[in-house]
Amino acid sequence: MKFGGTSVEDTCAFQRVVQIVSAHKDMRPVIVVSAMSRFTDALLQSVQMAADGNASAASSWLEDHYERHEDVASSLLGAVEASLFEAALNKARSEIRELCVSIAAHSMPHAALQDSVVSYGEQLSSTLLAAVLRENNLPAHYLDARRLIVTDDEHGRAAPLFAETMRRTRAELEPLIEAGEMPVLGGFIAASRSGATTTLGRGGSDYSAALTGAVLQAREIQIWTDVTGVLTADPRLVESARTIPQLSYREAAELAYFGAKVLHPKTMQPAVEGRIPVRVSNTRQPSEAGTVILTETAVSPSTVKAIAHKTGITIVQITSARMLGAYGFLRAIFEIFDRHRTVVDIVTTSEVSVSLSLDEASALPAIIEELRQLGTVEIEPRRAIICVVGEGLRSTPGIAAHVFSTIRDINVSLISLGASSVNLTFVLDEEQVREAVMRLHAAFFERAADVYVS
Numbered sequence: 001m002k003f004g005g006t007s008v009e010d011t012c013a014f015q016r017v018v019q020i021v022s023a024h025k026d027m028r029p030v031i032v033v034s035a036m037s038r039f040t041d042a043l044l045q046s047v048q049m050a051a052d053g054n055a056s057a058a059s060s061w062l063e064d065h066y067e068r069h070e071d072v073a074s075s076l077l078g079a080v081e082a083s084l085f086e087a088a089l090n091k092a093r094s095e096i097r098e099l100c101v102s103i104a105a106h107s108m109p110h111a112a113l114q115d116s117v118v119s120y121g122e123q124l125s126s127t128l129l130a131a132v133l134r135e136n137n138l139p140a141h142y143l144d145a146r147r148l149i150v151t152d153d154e155h156g157r158a159a160p161l162f163a164e165t166m167r168r169t170r171a172e173l174e175p176l177i178e179a180g181e182m183p184v185l186g187g188f189i190a191a192s193r194s195g196a197t198t199t200l201g202r203g204g205s206d207y208s209a210a211l212t213g214a215v216l217q218a219r220e221i222q223i224w225t226d227v228t229g230v231l232t233a234d235p236r237l238v239e240s241a242r243t244i245p246q247l248s249y250r251e252a253a254e255l256a257y258f259g260a261k262v263l264h265p266k267t268m269q270p271a272v273e274g275r276i277p278v279r280v281s282n283t284r285q286p287s288e289a290g291t292v293i294l295t296e297t298a299v300s301p302s303t304v305k306a307i308a309h310k311t312g313i314t315i316v317q318i319t320s321a322r323m324l325g326a327y328g329f330l331r332a333i334f335e336i337f338d339r340h341r342t343v344v345d346i347v348t349t350s351e352v353s354v355s356l357s358l359d360e361a362s363a364l365p366a367i368i369e370e371l372r373q374l375g376t377v378e379i380e381p382r383r384a385i386i387c388v389v390g391e392g393l394r395s396t397p398g399i400a401a402h403v404f405s406t407i408r409d410i411n412v413s414l415i416s417l418g419a420s421s422v423n424l425t426f427v428l429d430e431e432q433v434r435e436a437v438m439r440l441h442a443a444f445f446e447r448a449a450d451v452y453v454s
Contacts (some may be wrong), residue, residue, distance in 0.1 A: 002031075002206060002222065011072050017075070017224075023286070031130075031133075031184040038065070057100075059093075062382055070089065076262070094122055099113055133422075139180060141176050146195075147168065149211060152192065157200070158192070170215060187209060206266070210278070213315070220279055223280045223281070224281050234260075243288070243291060249271065250420070258385055263278075263280065268293075279293075281424065288425045305390040308387045310428065313383040316352060339368065340363040347416075370412035385426070386428065388403055391422055406439050412426045
């Protein structure tokens with residue numbers, strides 16, 4: 001059971017978690033918890049303030065968030081547990097202060113030091129949740145996740161080393177589970193072989209839960225968040241978006257990668273390999289079924305199950321007559337992106353040009369400089385990706401025609417169809433994404449399912 005930041009954001013949220021865990025106690029749950037909502041961002045901001053040379057302000061910046069933890073402890077813990085947590089909080093406060101001083105001395109947010117600071121979000125939330133569960137007569141046992149999940153040395157987005165993680169996790173958790181205890185650990189955080197604190201990157205708490213579930217061969221991996229499952233579209237754009245009862249792993253992975261915020265893209269892989277169902281549920285509506293993600297699911301009557309989108313996209317086009325009849329050209333392009341550790345989402349090619357989409361453009365100036373040695377480079381910023389997802393999409397006649405006729409007056413600059421059997425992906429101007437998503441949702445979910453069949 002993984003609880004996200006909004007699921008532990010305040011006293012009421014902690015009380016809801018207690019009720020949910022109590023209802024599942026006979027299933028022998030392992031609890032993975034994110035940092036309190038907004039605390040990770042505050043910790044990252046404190047690192048930046050320290051890097052700018054103001055270690056004192058960096059420490060003071062976090063006081064409101066420490067008080068949020070104290071409020072939960074004073075409201076939900078008895079004297080003994082409250083005293084123990086207060087000691088843990090004071091220790092964290094002191095260690096963060098020292099780390100900020102070290103960062104200020106280096107005059108830069110050193111990646112290893114940043115990971116150490118940011119890790120306190122999950123350390124504190126998991127320590128506090130374990131105490132609250134014990135206070136409610138549940139046999140919770142806090143464990144530092146850094147003793148379980150072993151990674152490489154890539155700070156900020158470390159990759160788990162599965163064999164070592166499996167060995168340590170089983171050795172630590174299985175005896176506790178057999179003894180009837182409930183392990184509670186922080187998500188997102190891990191440690192390298194040398195023992196240095198690392199983090200798993202954005203959305204890493206989902207990844208922690210999936211890894212732990214896969215290692216323990218859990219019956220189910222539950223992701224508890226603030227929405228009722230995976231929705232047919234982003235509810236901020238489409239008010240009528242509704243919960244999808246079932247998704248396949250392939251569908252869920254595409255949705256996660258192309259903008260659905262409920263799941264992190266990495267979450268799927270350990271679950272796929274372990275063939276473990278993933279359930280996405282709402283802590284505010286625990287009786288609702290949410291979405292279950294399975295190995296395979298039936299094709300939807302309208303084929304399309306969801307529409308995801310991602311903004312902040314940059315298109316890079318490389319044009320060169322040297323591509324004509326040549327080999328090795330694509331390799332040369334991708335070696336440049338590899339050197340700058342920049343991920344490419346979509347690729348389309350013609351005889352003399354290649355178009356690519358990026359959602360992380362921080363290294364773009366250096367990339368462009370190298371790409372210009374291969375040909376002419378053009379950049380299109382402020383683009384958006386829309387991804388239409390559903391099992392059987394590639395083999396169902398009329399889907400692409402229906403999609404593009406629905407948005408026929410909106411310019412589409414790049415299309416990817418056929419690379420996956422479950423998605424149709426295209427790029428358009430960022431300012432038109434809301435209109436396009438609303439129209440597509442209306443066409444596939446709010447009208448007759450067979451309107452596109454001629």
